Amino acid sequence: MRDGTESFAEIRESVRALCVEFPGSYWRELDRERAYPKTFVDALTSAGFLSALIPEEYGGSGLPLSAAAAILEEVQTAGCNGAACHAQMYMMGTLLRHGNGAQKQKYLPAIAAGKIRLQAFGVTEPGSGTDTLSIATSARREGAHYVVNGQKIWTSRAEHSDLMLLLARTTPKEQVNKRSEGLSVFIVEMREALGKGLAIRPIRTMMNHATTEIFVENLRVPAENLIGEEGQGFRYILSGMNAERILIAAECVGDAKWFIEKAAAYAKERSVFSRLIGQNQGVQFPIARAYAQMRAAELMVTEAAKRYERGEDCGEEANLAKLLAADASWAAADMCVQTHGGFGFAEEYDIERKFRETRLYQVAPVSTNLILSYLAEHVLGLPRSY
Numbered sequence: 001m002r003d004g005t006e007s008f009a010e011i012r013e014s015v016r017a018l019c020v021e022f023p024g025s026y027w028r029e030l031d032r033e034r035a036y037p038k039t040f041v042d043a044l045t046s047a048g049f050l051s052a053l054i055p056e057e058y059g060g061s062g063l064p065l066s067a068a069a070a071i072l073e074e075v076q077t078a079g080c081n082g083a084a085c086h087a088q089m090y091m092m093g094t095l096l097r098h099g100n101g102a103q104k105q106k107y108l109p110a111i112a113a114g115k116i117r118l119q120a121f122g123v124t125e126p127g128s129g130t131d132t133l134s135i136a137t138s139a140r141r142e143g144a145h146y147v148v149n150g151q152k153i154w155t156s157r158a159e160h161s162d163l164m165l166l167l168a169r170t171t172p173k174e175q176v177n178k179r180s181e182g183l184s185v186f187i188v189e190m191r192e193a194l195g196k197g198l199a200i201r202p203i204r205t206m207m208n209h210a211t212t213e214i215f216v217e218n219l220r221v222p223a224e225n226l227i228g229e230e231g232q233g234f235r236y237i238l239s240g241m242n243a244e245r246i247l248i249a250a251e252c253v254g255d256a257k258w259f260i261e262k263a264a265a266y267a268k269e270r271s272v273f274s275r276l277i278g279q280n281q282g283v284q285f286p287i288a289r290a291y292a293q294m295r296a297a298e299l300m301v302t303e304a305a306k307r308y309e310r311g312e313d314c315g316e317e318a319n320l321a322k323l324l325a326a327d328a329s330w331a332a333a334d335m336c337v338q339t340h341g342g343f344g345f346a347e348e349y350d351i352e353r354k355f356r357e358t359r360l361y362q363v364a365p366v367s368t369n370l371i372l373s374y375l376a377e378h379v380l381g382l383p384r385s386y
């Protein structure tokens with residue numbers, strides 16, 4: 001699966017070298033405890049990988065999105081889990097494209113130097129779910145501050161982040177011309193806010209994901225922490241979603257590669273009925289099919305990233321990449337369990353852990369149904385369904 005023509009070969013090689021230090025035993029132990037992979041995140045940060053997208057003038061490496069995709073793909077291919085820190089990559093666009101000079105100057109050098117982390121993204125709410133325009137969290141201007149009230153759910157990495165990008169309604173839905181107006185994005189300094197209007201409650205999930213619920217009560221956020229224009233926040237979040245989809249898709253391609261390599265290796269060494277199981281086409285074909293699915297998804301990730309980097313509309317390609325890659329990784333996960341028979345369920349093989357981890361991408365950060373709905377409506381021109 002590595003033919004020497006891969007993009008960003010040197011970066012990929014360095015990521016692989018770093019990941020070797022974090023073998024399955026490291027992840028298994030954390031998984032049991034539902035503990036945050038701090039050492040791993042620190043290592044990625046010090047190596048500069050998490051500041052790949054920060055421009056050089058702010059201390060980052062100023063690399064394009066496809067380099068970030070290559071980094072995250074390699075993390076997953078190595079059997080590690082980028083979910084502990086991938087948000088820093090995909091949220092960066094909102095700050096880079098829509099933040100003002102003072103905000104960039106204040107936060108980007110410190111993020112690039114690894115002094116602070118931008119890992120939490122507060123969009124989803126228990127009451128609105130996928131229907132982001134119906135969020136109830138509100139922010140009311142009071143002098144030099146906004147006073148924020150509401151609740152967020154599935155705010156991942158909140159306990160391990162210094163900054164959170166928070167989406168809140170600044171104008172009630174009834175008072176705006178379009179439902180997509182009246183939402184705003186704020187940078188919340190979480191260490192400062194904790195206990196002064198911000199409370200975090202961890203949610204235990206089927207995999208080790210450090211996700212939480214956030215309760216906001218009369219939290220005072222300085223007005224200078226508003227990103228861009230008040231009321232235009234949904235547009236900013238949307239513009240970052242293509243990057244998010246492309247990066248998550250790259251992770252899924254990495255997961256699929258891990259499952260395929262693992263299954264092919266096992267099928268070449270496990271002997272049953274005095275023959276290698278990989279000699280049976282009933283075992284070969286699912287591995288070959290998973291490989292075909294992964295390669296198709298990989299091409300779409302590359303295409304989507306190219307369009308994104310050229311500044312072209314890449315909504316269709318970003319959504320296709322996420323759909324195809326999440327399906328490819330999930331199919332590869334299922335195939336890998338099947339190829340391993342009973343051992344697929346044994347903790348020490350890491351397959352059941354990766355199986356649980358990759359399942360998430362059928363649901364988050366956008367569920368498969370919502371992608372199909374986007375393609376149906378915006379690409380194929382079918383009637384809007386919701």
Ligand SMILES: Cc1cc2nc3c(=O)[nH]c(=O)nc-3n(C[C@H](O)[C@H](O)[C@H](O)COP(=O)(O)OP(=O)(O)OC[C@H]3O[C@@H](n4cnc5c(N)ncnc54)[C@H](O)[C@@H]3O)c2cc1C
Nearest residue numbers: 121122123124129130154155156363364365366367369386
């Ligand atoms: C582990 C984890 C981490 C997450 N991290 C974050 C995070 O850091 N920040 C953040 O803001 N959010 C995060 N999320 C939230 C995630 O983005 C949402 O779970 C996801 O968008 C789906 O929303 P929901 O769970 O509210 O499902 P719902 O909106 O309640 O939907 C339930 C089901 O119904 C389907 N559905 C709903 N409406 C339609 C429709 N019109 N047509 C067809 N099907 C439909 C959905 O596809 C889904 O399968 C995370 C979620 C999880 C589980």
